[in-house]
Amino acid sequence: MAFERVRKVVDTKLAAIGLHIKYKIRTLKEGESYSSNRSHVIYINPIDAKSKMMARQNLRHILFHEVGHIFANDNFTKKIKKDPKFLALFGDLTKHYRRDMRKKFRHIDFVSTYAQVHPSDNFCEAFAVYCTFEGNLKEIFKHVKKRAEKVRKQMRWINKFIKQMNN
Numbered sequence: 001m002a003f004e005r006v007r008k009v010v011d012t013k014l015a016a017i018g019l020h021i022k023y024k025i026r027t028l029k030e031g032e033s034y035s036s037n038r039s040h041v042i043y044i045n046p047i048d049a050k051s052k053m054m055a056r057q058n059l060r061h062i063l064f065h066e067v068g069h070i071f072a073n074d075n076f077t078k079k080i081k082k083d084p085k086f087l088a089l090f091g092d093l094t095k096h097y098r099r100d101m102r103k104k105f106r107h108i109d110f111v112s113t114y115a116q117v118h119p120s121d122n123f124c125e126a127f128a129v130y131c132t133f134e135g136n137l138k139e140i141f142k143h144v145k146k147r148a149e150k151v152r153k154q155m156r157w158i159n160k161f162i163k164q165m166n167n
């Protein structure tokens with residue numbers, strides 16, 4: 001399968017931070033990548049790996065991003081999503097999933113341009129960068145050094161959440 005190699009890297013990195021998420025991958029020939037949160041099927045259009053709107057331009061990032069949607073759906077209770085700290089960092093994930101594609105400019109409060117299209121994608125973009133560096137905050141902060149403190153706070157939040165989950 002086309003994604004076998006990238007999947008191996010992604011799963012190894014997820015395991016390194018204590019996450020074991022089961023999912024299937026299907027290839028899309030048109031349209032944007034997405035995931036079916038309930039069935040844990042990730043549909044990937046390889047062209048998305050080239051998108052400058054994403055935090056990183058590779059397939060691994062796209063896969064981490066989509067895994068992020070599944071992770072959020074599986075683990076975020078309404079209580080978490082409505083927590084003021086969470087809302088301040090990521091926005092309201094319960095908001096109807098309709099992306100605002102007008103936001104095409106970089107903003108230092110976001111880890112990527114795409115992170116601005118919906119609070120769920122804000123979380124997934126941060127999650128993907130967090131996973132890329134296997135939760136190593138020092139390395140992550142180096143990567144996001146041009147971003148606002150808010151992005152570092154997002155990373156710390158994800159770090160704390162995953163550590164608590166794994167306890």
Ligand SMILES: [Zn+2]
Nearest residue numbers: 065069121124
């Ligand atoms: Zn997304």
